[in-house]
Amino acid sequence: MSRPVPRTAAVAAAVALLSGLAAAPAQAAPAEQRQRDFAAAASEFGVPQNVLLGVSYLESRWDANAGTPSTAAGYGPMHLTDLREAGVATSHHDEGSEDPRGDDARPARHPEGEAAAPPPQLQTVDEAARLAGTDAATLRSDARQNIRGGAALLAKYQRDLGKAGSGNVQDWYDAVARYSGSAEAGAAQAFADEVFETIKSGVARTTDDGQQVSLAATPDLAPPRHDGNPADVECPRSVACESVPAPYQELPKDDYGNHDLADRPKSQKIDHIVIHDTEGYWDNVLQLVQDPTYVSWHYSIRSNDGLIAQHVPTKDVAWHAGNWYVNAKSIGIEHEGFAAKGTWYTEAMYRTSAKLVRYLAHKYDIPLDRAHIIGHDNVPGTVPATIKGMHWDPGPYWDWAHYFDLMGAPLGGFGLPGSSLVTIDPDFAKNQPAFTGCEKPGQPCTLRGSEAVVLHTEPSETAPLLKDAGLHPDGSASTMDVADVGSRVATGQQYAVAEVRGDWTAIWYLGQKGWFPNPRNARVAKPAIGWVVTPKPGLASVPVFGRAYPEPEAYPANVPVQVITPLPYTLLSGQKYSSAGTVGSEYYYATTFDPADHVVVRGKLKYVQIQFGHRIAFVKADDVRIVPAF
Incomplete structure (x- = not known):
């Protein structure tokens, strides 16, 4: 069976096709300013253009990211870092009421952590600004100047190594490793390995702000690799x-x-x-x-x-x-x-x-x-x-589609038109939900690419969002707060189709129909092939669970029975939900330091894992039928 072609390869093929049609009349010119910016900066500072493109791709995939910082305080296509703007943060394990262990047999553990200071080595924007003759604010916000700043830094690192002026791409390996910002030699070299592998294989894509950029392959490149x-x-x-x-x-x-x-x-x-x-x-x-x-x-x-x-x-x-x-x-x-x-x-x-x-x-x-x-x-x-x-x-x-492309397991597009099962798969860059609360409660988040698709109670953008009885036990509707997952689906998740009206599709979600726009020329959900569950005949509804624990009779005398408690949702007759297969019931009893006292309890009870809302869930296999969807 042949491996599906990754999206980057598909984009590269499309770019090659467009190049072959360059002489055709009445073709709209693609946005290529960023490609020209890379070429100009490479020439100005004496950096091989494919090295500059390769480094930028490994940092940002050439994206501008709406001027927002990366998770390592980096800005722009060249990921110039600025801690003054990025600030500090605390561990998410300190927030909310979640017990990370989540075991009813033990007291809840809510550890406390201290504020996390950013590492001081993540501050390259100042030196880049000096070398490029501009200021830090400009480098953070202007993609062209950001590329100039990154090229200036690479050129300086090359000079520091005594290799200034070299046109041999492989001579830039150590400068690329230093650009990673890593103090560990192995990590810096592994970063350089990835950059040079990208240069060797080539890549092309359209950036988050519509710029078409390509890096031609250099198949005979043979740089050193980490140990x-x-x-x-x-x-x-x-x-x-x-x-x-x-x-x-x-x-x-x-x-x-x-x-x-x-x-x-x-x-x-x-x-x-x-x-x-x-x-x-x-x-x-x-x-x-x-x-x-x-x-x-x-x-x-x-x-x-x-x-x-x-x-x-x-x-x-x-x-x-x-x-x-x-x-x-x-x-x-x-x-x-x-x-x-x-x-x-x-x-x-x-x-x-x-x-x-x-x-x-x-x-x-x-x-x-x-x-x-x-x-x-x-x-x-x-x-x-x-x-x-x-x-x-x-x-x-988090870009799930790109992540799975990198794993060689692309998401979406494997079913026949009209399938009763769909895979959520929006265009990440173009899909920009208007979330709030990223910085302060109620404050609009910066509009940017997202893997999330928001659901409505009716086929209308003005219709209310769905209700989640677990997140909102007071009966209120879900919100657009970035932390509220009660009315949204994620890229790669699969759901059963409940209804289609024009450009809108409804899926079964937490016992309700959830509607989202899915126009023919801009599909958000792709046909899928798989299995769905539905209540057995005669059952008006079946309970839904957050864990697949055994029946009480399965526990030995020295292990406390874990109660099988349903969640505040039900799977109703006539509804269908995507199945991830049948699993056995298990409970790992481990409450002492000595592992000799630990016991794995296995029951006869079987469950089916389903995609019920934004989160996975489990239903008892005896309560449902598993039927094909295609």
């Missing part, structure tokens, strides 16, 4: 990875931290990989995960260069997702960044994260789809009382 990773980390060789262990340590009052020992996948199959963001900067995040009184996750990924730090062996259970059933069967990956503060995730981080997830998915036989590679915002509450406090990172500005 690999320590033997004690679980990472692919092509990324930079280090070990920063989270402590497994006894604490006073019969407590311990900050994770649980296990023997996965022998003890339990790993079903999910959960994508988080840190809401804080790198150094502080690493300090927190090394605190035995804090919580834990398996990996962290740095924004500016994509460095990966492993904290917990994947065989063990980290405390990260706020749902113990999901924790016990998942791997958690934190990404340095912010879900809402007007920031964007760097290409360097997307690439190393995608390589790590692809590696882990292959190792543990986890499907590369959005039912199994999920955000923290897709993890369900455990019981009605915990839904409101569940976290919502990595937020609506």
